[in-house]
Structure formats: C-alpha cells, structure tokens
Amino acid sequence: MLFSELGLGSEVLRAVEEVGYTTPTPIQEKAIPWVLQGRDVLGCAQTGTGKTASFTLPMIEILGRGRAKARMPRSLILEPTRELAAQVAENFELYGKYHKLNMALLIGGESFGDQIKKLERGVDVLIATPGRMMDLFDRGNILLTDIKVLVIDEADRMLDMGFIPDIERIVSLLPRKRQTLFFSATMPPEIKRLADKFLTTPEEVTVSAPASTATTVAQHLLVVNEQDKREALRRLIATDDVKNAFIFCNRKKDIAVVHGSLVKHGFNAGALHGDMVQSKRTETLEAFKAGSIDLLVCSDVAARGIDISDVSHVFNFDTPHHSEDYVHRIGRTGRAGKLGRAFTIATPEDGKLVQAIEKLIGKEIARFTIEGIETAELSFDADPRRRGRGAPKKDEPRRSGRDRGERTERAPRVERPAHVHVEPEAAEAAIEAHQHKRERHEPRHDRNRDRSEPRQDTRPEGRGEFRRDEHRRDEYRRDRDDRRDRRPRRDEDDDRGPPVVGFGDDVPAFILRAARPPKVSAVEIETVDGVEA
C-alpha cells in the first residue's frame, strides 16, 4: 500500500514524499480513507503508530478547499499537553507546506496577544490545550459555530488529567453537524461512554501497540537503597553506551535535585517539567532534539507522545506509580524501528509497583547489579507508602525505624535471574568511549589543550574551597526548591543554580559543566546485548 493510493491530493502527497515517506503505517492506511469520506473515526491507537499524520494529512486535504473567516476556525484539535499540541502544529506545518492554511496554536504559558491576533486573521486549524482554549472562548475571541472537524486526541490521558468536563463543555459549544475524530490508547468504560456521546456511527480503527515495546526496547531493573540512586544513575550513564536519554522522576522537586547532581558531575543535562515557564520548556525540548543536551531529566509531562526518533536510553530514576506510565516512558526510546534500552531504578518499597508493571507487560524485567553499589531486595508490604517518609494512618501507632526494618526482612524474596559479568576492561573501554564522546562537546578553545597532561578541571574534586562551594550549592538548591514548593503557584523556574561569583552575569557555560564523569571500575549487567528482542 502506498500513500498515493489513499485518496490524498497531489500537494499533500508531494509534502509527504519530500519528508521521505512512501508507505503509510497501519493506522494511516485504515483511517485516512474514512476521514476523507467525511466519516467519524474512533481510533484506538497509541502515539508512535503514526496516529498524528492519520488525521493531519486528510484534514489538510479537506481544509484545503475553502477559507476561514475571522475568529471562526474551521477545525479544532484538542491535546492534553502543550508539548503534544506543539508537535501536532509542527506536523501541520510539515505536511501543509503546499497549502495556504492558517493555523493557531492555543496553549497556556504564552502571551494572549499573538494567539488573539491569529484568531482575528482567521484560522483553518486550531490546535489547543483545553484550559487556554476555554479561556479565549470565554473572553469572546473564538466563535465555534464554523467548526467542521473536531479531533480529540489522547482521550484516556485527558481523562487521567481531569480534562473531561472541559472537553464536554467545549464539545457542547460546537455545531452538531461536524466530523469528529476521537483517539485513545485504551478504551475504559468512561472513554467509551464519551466516544458514544461525541461520535455518530463511527468507523472503528484499532492498531496494536507500536511494536509492543518489548521488541525494540531492552528492559532492565536495578534495586538499590534510596541514598544510592544518584550514584547508580551516574554509573549507568557513564558505563552503558548512552547517546542521549530521558531520565524520568516522579516528583518535580526531585527533577531539580537529579538535574543539579548530573550537571555538577559534568553531564550535559537539561530539565523539563510542567512548572517551568513555557519558553524554557520549549527551549529545553528543542535543545534535546537538536542534540545540544544529551540528558533530559523530566516528569511524566514528557512520558507520552513526545516523538524524538533517535533516543538511545530511558532511565526511570523513580519507578512510576502507574504501570501504564512505565510503558509510555520506555516508549520514548526504541522508536522508528531503532533499538533502545530502558533502565529502571527501584528502591525496596517499590516492590508493589514493580509487580504491577511486570503484570502489565506480562514478563519479568531483567534484574542487574552494579559492582560497588549494594543491591537491595524488593519489599512487598501491604502499604509501602506507610513505610517510607509517608505519615502513618490515623488510629495507628507510629512505627519505629526498627519495626519498619523487620517488616522489610519478612518480605518474600525475589529470585534474581543469572547475571552476565562484564569484564572490568570492557567497562573501562565503554567509559573511555563515553568520555571521549563527551569531549566533542567541549568549547573550542578547550580542544587544543595538551592531552598528554591530565586535565586541570575548573572545579577539581578534593580542593577544600570548591568542596565547600558545592555543598553550599546543594544547600542553596534544596532551600530554593523548598521555598518554591511552599509557594501556591510557581511561575518561574529558570534552574540557573546559585550565582557564580566573579563573572558578573556572564558565567561561561563551561564553568558550569566542566567536571568530567566519574571513573567507574566495573558494572555487571544482565545480558546487555542478548536481552530478548
């Protein structure tokens, strides 16, 4: 099957061809003809299946005929996150190259002025997150009476995020006579009910998960104690052949800590979460895409749908609380037929979470160990939250630390699969190669230094005053993050770290990331290359 057989016009086909595609993905093949016929479509598909193009291509075709009037958009696409909305907008730009379609991206965190200006000029395609869309509607900047096509994307995630009331309200404002395309990765009853409500005699299009992750992503699990997590992460990044990676944390405050720690240790890392100013979010994601940042420490804002084709690794610094999130997170690697690798770092109290994940993916995640870092055992207490920093339940005596320890010991033991030992020399070579690669990121003037001499780091380890500075920096960070957490609403997160004295406002970037990754002796990894494909 070729794109040219789907009924798309020559301009769209030319744009698709120029991007380099000739054959549609299954969902594109099934959905595009229905959309072109004006039918409603209920699509059960995840991101990574080519879902976006399955609606953008035929929409460009449909909207190509006709013109938009001021403030009366002709189509509306709703997305759960700003990044996804921006990604869909990019898709329209890419494939709508030979059409004169006006498009507006309505997302929060950006100025109203530009968005309103665009609406005034008349837009064919409106791509929005629900909050900003409703805001603009309530201000009278949008008339929804001319909407011909509605797309609800990632409906199950909209449900998770509590957007459904907004969506219902928005849909109630649209004309009854319209074409609706509804996409969801899963179809829980609540979603099914919505689909029935919004769609008229839809064509159902279902595609299986994108190569069901297991085929292209090798998965590993490391169980360590809380205090060893950061070192474990650094060792992993330095030892495995990491080109670039998403590093997922469960909490925003931990993102700051992990990001700060990586930067301090000389890694080229950026941070992304929903409380950062939008400009920073966009900038960081672009830098990661472009390769000027290797490591992206992020929250689940980036777990779903973010499509960067060439990511070598995903690290779960924290085990995700929802097992579906695990699948989405690791799905950021191993895309477009490439191989990827996912490492999850768990602590003993994550036992239940690991169990839930393994149940969902239908297999055990291969355990591995890192030499020199103590491997812990998963615990399967009834309520792991009570054991950690969580408060004890009402009407229950506070447990002492010793009590908690005993409970851990009584937990069932897990069988660990056999390990394959990686020879220290091999590990050394891998680290050497990794550090070599990093050197390409060095600023120009630094490249010509004499390599026969050991490098004089800008902030050498072990020099008292620098040590103190680093401690102060950590303290500063923790303090700053605490202050932020107490604020009712964060509006800025520039992650600049503490001021570096002596450079005024212009601290050279290399000062902030001059240190090299640590030397690692050896790492034991479970069948790294032979992991089941």
Place this chain on the structure above:
DNA sequence: AAAAAAT
C-alpha cells in the same frame, strides 16, 4: 503520591 492544565 504525583503530574498534567488557565490565571
């Protein structure tokens, strides 16, 4: 338990 989204 937390993250996402409007200010």
